Amino acid sequence: MENQLFKVVLNHSDEIVRLWMDEVYKNREKDYTATISNELFESTNREFVNVIFSSIENHGQTNGIENFAERLIYLGWPLSYLTDGMQVFRRVTVHYILKQLDAIDVEMCMEIISGVDHWIDPIINQLVNEYSGSWEHTVSLQKLALQELSAPLxxxxxxxxxxxxxxxxxxxxxxxxxxxxxxxxxxxxxxxxxxxxxxxxxxxxxxxxxxxxxxxxxxxxxxxxxxxxxxxxxxxxxxxxxxxxxxxxxxxxxxxxxxxxxxxxxxxxxxxSDNQQGIEEILDSLDRERGK
Structure with a gap:
């Protein structure tokens, strides 16, 4: 069953990505990403969905997750962008797979949800771990920098x-x-x-x-x-x-x-001015001495 789901997702990746992007853009109006330029938002989303599919294809093993998490921290994006985006991808993928199957029952529906969860949950865990680890490292460096400036002599x-x-x-x-x-x-x-x-x-x-x-x-x-x-x-x-x-x-x-x-x-x-006045007084005194 999992192999069948895997093929459906990969064969229809373009449509799933389109649906995912639509949902993400709808949610954009409700969070801070509304202030981000359309170009940056779209390029980040493209990179995000590429990381997701790359991780699915490689069974959760990819360096792209680590690099992507570090880049988001550098840009100041919140962790909620990752978790919300993954939840949207989970929902869109499940709904799309269900539409592709003509005859399904409750048991098959649960298998589909379980199969998608089997892909998505490890990606979420890795993204959160990488993001948290990179954030802690960044905070520790900032703390050291602040300590150096906190008591200057x-x-x-x-x-x-x-x-x-x-x-x-x-x-x-x-x-x-x-x-x-x-x-x-x-x-x-x-x-x-x-x-x-x-x-x-x-x-x-x-x-x-x-x-x-x-x-x-x-x-x-x-x-x-x-x-x-x-x-x-x-x-x-x-x-x-x-x-x-x-x-x-x-x-x-x-x-x-x-x-x-x-x-x-x-x-x-x-x-x-005081120093100049003092010099002039000394010179006047020397002139008087010479006059004598």
């Missing part, structure tokens, strides 16, 4: 570095902050480190504890840590929670933090 001038923090700080990220902070202080030979929490939405007891630990670790290796970007609502939260930040300086803005860092490193910023 930026040298801004001699002996002064800044660590801007953005987003929520959890335990895992706090460990990364600590590692980057200590390694960066040694690498850049920083005397002062400014931790900017302007982009941290909430500072609770746990976040404050992690920041205090980081500041204490920096102090132990001979540098000073300044906490900057403390907004009024953050300051109120810190006071209400009874968090003690007396062990290291705090400033409301990055500008004030840099001013303090310059004082601690015996440095200052001199404007060009």
């Amino acid at each position: 930026i040298p801004v001038m001699d002996n002064i570095t800044i660590m801007p923090l953005i987003g929520t700080i959890d335990t895992e990220r706090a460990k990364l902050i600590m590692e980057n902070l200590l390694n960066g202080v040694i690498k850049h030979r920083a005397d002062v480190v400014l931790i900017d929490i302007t982009g941290v939405p909430v500072v609770d007891t746990m976040v404050a504890h992690h920041i205090i630990q980081a500041a204490e670790a920096v102090r132990l290796i001979g540098s000073t840590c300044i906490l900057v970007g403390i907004r009024p609502e953050i300051a109120q939260t810190i006071v209400n929670l009874g968090i003690n930040l007396e062990k290291f300086p705090t400033k409301s803005s990055l500008k004030r933090g840099i001013e303090t860092a310059l004082e601690l490193t015996n440095s200052k910023i001199v404007s060009i």
Whole structure:
């Protein structure tokens, strides 16, 4: 029976594909694929149905499924496109086979449905597995990339570095902050480190504890840590929670933090106009000396 079904499907593949495409286009109006260009949608559907028939012909063994799933992830297509498309193919195929047979009974009908399921289910399972595996791999790579950017230490001038923090700080990220902070202080030979929490939405007891630990670790290796970007609502939260930040300086803005860092490193910023004025005063003084 299965061989007979196989021949019917392959011999009438063009008609089955046409019916499948019609159903997919009808469903398109109900999902996000309505925003995709007609050219891309049609080419993707053609590739999809080729993968299905290739898998049926090779009894579920084909590399096309893996490549197709990876391409869909790259394009941002959802998993539902695969599963819905396979269910439509199952339904269209069963209906078409039933129309080709003149005399059928309940038992034969069940055999046809079972035979089609025997082809379709393994393809669905493989597509889902390949899609999920590729997606997990993509997410893991993105997670690593985000971790590299989540706690950067930026040298801004001699002996002064800044660590801007953005987003929520959890335990895992706090460990990364600590590692980057200590390694960066040694690498850049920083005397002062400014931790900017302007982009941290909430500072609770746990976040404050992690920041205090980081500041204490920096102090132990001979540098000073300044906490900057403390907004009024953050300051109120810190006071209400009874968090003690007396062990290291705090400033409301990055500008004030840099001013303090310059004082601690015996440095200052001199404007060009002030510098030019100073040079002119020296030259006038030399002229007066010559005049004497």
